[in-house]
Amino acid sequence: MTDPPLASLPKTFSPSAASTYDKCPRRWRYRYIEKLPDPPGEAALIGTFAHRVLELLCREDPSLRTVEQARDLAREVWSSVSAQKDYRALNLQPKAEHIFRWKSWTAIEGLWDLEDPAEVKVRSTEQHLSAEIAGVPFRGIVDRMDNVDAGLAITDYKSGKPPRPDRRHEALSQVLLYAAAVEADSGERPVQVRLLYLGQEAIEENVTNDNLDEATGGLALSWTNLGKDCSTGQFEVRPGPLCGWCPYVDICEQGGLEVVRRVDAGRMRKDAPAREILGI
Numbered sequence: 001m002t003d004p005p006l007a008s009l010p011k012t013f014s015p016s017a018a019s020t021y022d023k024c025p026r027r028w029r030y031r032y033i034e035k036l037p038d039p040p041g042e043a044a045l046i047g048t049f050a051h052r053v054l055e056l057l058c059r060e061d062p063s064l065r066t067v068e069q070a071r072d073l074a075r076e077v078w079s080s081v082s083a084q085k086d087y088r089a090l091n092l093q094p095k096a097e098h099i100f101r102w103k104s105w106t107a108i109e110g111l112w113d114l115e116d117p118a119e120v121k122v123r124s125t126e127q128h129l130s131a132e133i134a135g136v137p138f139r140g141i142v143d144r145m146d147n148v149d150a151g152l153a154i155t156d157y158k159s160g161k162p163p164r165p166d167r168r169h170e171a172l173s174q175v176l177l178y179a180a181a182v183e184a185d186s187g188e189r190p191v192q193v194r195l196l197y198l199g200q201e202a203i204e205e206n207v208t209n210d211n212l213d214e215a216t217g218g219l220a221l222s223w224t225n226l227g228k229d230c231s232t233g234q235f236e237v238r239p240g241p242l243c244g245w246c247p248y249v250d251i252c253e254q255g256g257l258e259v260v261r262r263v264d265a266g267r268m269r270k271d272a273p274a275r276e277i278l279g280i
């Protein structure tokens with residue numbers, strides 16, 4: 001008789017779970033099996049704030065999608081953001097709170113650097129997707145689906161920095177997976193995927209058989225590897241620069257040592273949360 005599996009595969013697999021697993025399987029285990037807290041940091045909360053305002057803006061009639069309207073919406077949304085437990089946990093002092101709001105507004109206003117939202121034919125916002133893709137029970141939420149001349153476009157907002165040119169392809173895999181899920185669910189294949197790095201640049205690609213196969217193949221490979229890890233209970237540790245932003249650095253010996261090495265070598269940003277967690 002064989003031993004029972006040490007962990008069960010999750011019921012669904014999202015792009016963020018897949019990305020966490022690919023970067024460090026041990027971090028995935030801490031978060032998704034052991035369910036240790038992984039509170040969003042300041043950058044993630046700025047992203048959530050900006051996403052919510054843009055979601056509400058794009059639900060408005062096109063003639064109302066103006067900077068002034070976005071400003072009014074930002075004021076309304078701010079009261080709920082500032083009341084959230086995760087935001088309060090940041091314990092920002094007045095000056096830091098002012099910077100938080102300024103960064104959020106810069107991201108929101110940055111949409112107009114990339115497109116005029118009044119001219120976008122929005123089909124839906126915050127669309128929940130659930131579909132089997134390449135044998136994987138995929139789940140995700142699309143920021144926006146737009147009608148374009150040739151059909152349907154999948155659009156996702158990003159408030160962080162755009163990837164380096166050699167990483168763009170990898171970044172687009174998230175929206176390509178959304179495209180695959182839409183096709184699997186509705187039969188309609190989106191024609192284009194777009195990542196809008198607010199205030200910076202738009203990265204776009206037409207959907208093809210090849211890029212869809214590559215994205216879904218990558219997801220299936222991660223799922224297969226995850227299944228093996230769950231059955232053996234062995235989740236590889238992958239120390240690297242991202243340990244500086246890992247909330248589990250104090251319980252992960254190799255990750256902690258990696259952060260110490262990087263701090264000693266002057267290769268760790270001053271604002272990396274792991275420095276505070278480890279007190280270095």
Ligand code: SF4
Pocket residue numbers: 024026027237238239240242243246247248249252254255256
């Ligand atoms: S500290 Fe680094 S190696 Fe350890 S779980 Fe986190 S990301 Fe992985």
